[in-house]
Amino acid sequence: MCRADRGVVLGLHRSDPDRALLEHALNLGVSGIDTAYNYRGFTTHRALARTAADLIGDFTLSTKVGYFPSGTGERPVHSLDPDRLRAAVERSAEDLGRSPDVVFLHNPELALTGLDPAEAREKLAVASMALADSVRSGLCKAWGIATWDPRPVRAAIEHGAASLQPGFLLLRAGLTVAAPILDAAEHLCRILDIAPEKRWGMSPFSGTTTDPAWSALDLRAFFAADQECSTPQAAFRLAYELPQVSRVAVSTSNSTHLQELVAATRLTIRGEAVSRYRNLVDKGP
Numbered sequence: 001m002c003r004a005d006r007g008v009v010l011g012l013h014r015s016d017p018d019r020a021l022l023e024h025a026l027n028l029g030v031s032g033i034d035t036a037y038n039y040r041g042f043t044t045h046r047a048l049a050r051t052a053a054d055l056i057g058d059f060t061l062s063t064k065v066g067y068f069p070s071g072t073g074e075r076p077v078h079s080l081d082p083d084r085l086r087a088a089v090e091r092s093a094e095d096l097g098r099s100p101d102v103v104f105l106h107n108p109e110l111a112l113t114g115l116d117p118a119e120a121r122e123k124l125a126v127a128s129m130a131l132a133d134s135v136r137s138g139l140c141k142a143w144g145i146a147t148w149d150p151r152p153v154r155a156a157i158e159h160g161a162a163s164l165q166p167g168f169l170l171l172r173a174g175l176t177v178a179a180p181i182l183d184a185a186e187h188l189c190r191i192l193d194i195a196p197e198k199r200w201g202m203s204p205f206s207g208t209t210t211d212p213a214w215s216a217l218d219l220r221a222f223f224a225a226d227q228e229c230s231t232p233q234a235a236f237r238l239a240y241e242l243p244q245v246s247r248v249a250v251s252t253s254n255s256t257h258l259q260e261l262v263a264a265t266r267l268t269i270r271g272e273a274v275s276r277y278r279n280l281v282d283k284g285p
Ligand SMILES: NC(=O)c1ccc[n+]([C@@H]2O[C@H](COP(=O)([O-])OP(=O)(O)OC[C@H]3O[C@@H](n4cnc5c(N)ncnc54)[C@H](OP(=O)(O)O)[C@@H]3O)[C@@H](O)[C@H]2O)c1
Pocket: 010, 011, 012, 013, 014, 034, 035, 064, 106, 107, 146, 147, 148, 170, 202, 203, 204, 205, 206, 207, 208, 209, 232, 233, 249, 250, 251, 252, 253, 254, 256, 257, 258, 260, 261
């Protein structure tokens, strides 16, 4: 039975698409998949189409472009070159067998850091136009910006008057996000006028729940006394508040974990505890 969408997005950064997990996700009401052109050595799009061609139409599908094969078999290279971006969007739609719902510019800050603000602004504007063109030509339904560190993006956007209008932002979310990154993310949402439902979070555990820091945490103060949950569930629910996002992309290859995450979305947060936490981290060193 398909249940209401809980805003949980299955991220494919850390594992290959698994048909049983995708079927389980749909049954739980998880209707988002997040991937990228470069994930798993540039193979994820094709693997997804091969494994679940008949299922991917049931998901909201987001992907990202910005990393390209190096040509030497080494680490992928990052680029905002508009021709490469356009070609990557085209190739993504072809490999996926459908047009993605959202294509994000992947970590544009990597190409902006250290540039003079006008140059950074121009570079971001040209890359954004390449994605906006892809929407116009039907290769994807919307475009957005996925950024691990929003500060250089915010600086580029603040400089100059020309309008850049991504439909969505994908931002780091949760307790592991440092105050300057949270502030920059919230500021970026404001200056781009991104409505709350168009703000998505990612990486709620910063990639792992096995770090000993997680087992040392007691997050009960964030929840009403009658709410029972594990630390990963509490941390996942908090990711929707830090910053405020409507969906959270999380990696898991474990169906029980996915079920726990979906259950966590129903937890009621004590808003005043989140505000106190924000005040505390904002005052940090
Ligand atoms: N710059 C970008 O655009 C960017 C950067 C990073 C991430 N992302 C997106 O965000 C997604 C998630 O981020 P991430 O890959 O950094 O990882 P993450 O979601 O922060 O953490 C994944 C880890 O959490 C564990 N986990 C998940 N649910 C759990 C549960 N209920 N209990 C215990 N452990 C649990 C998983 O292990 P199990 O497999 O054992 O469950 C996995 O090892 C990515 O797949 C990608 O879509 C985008």
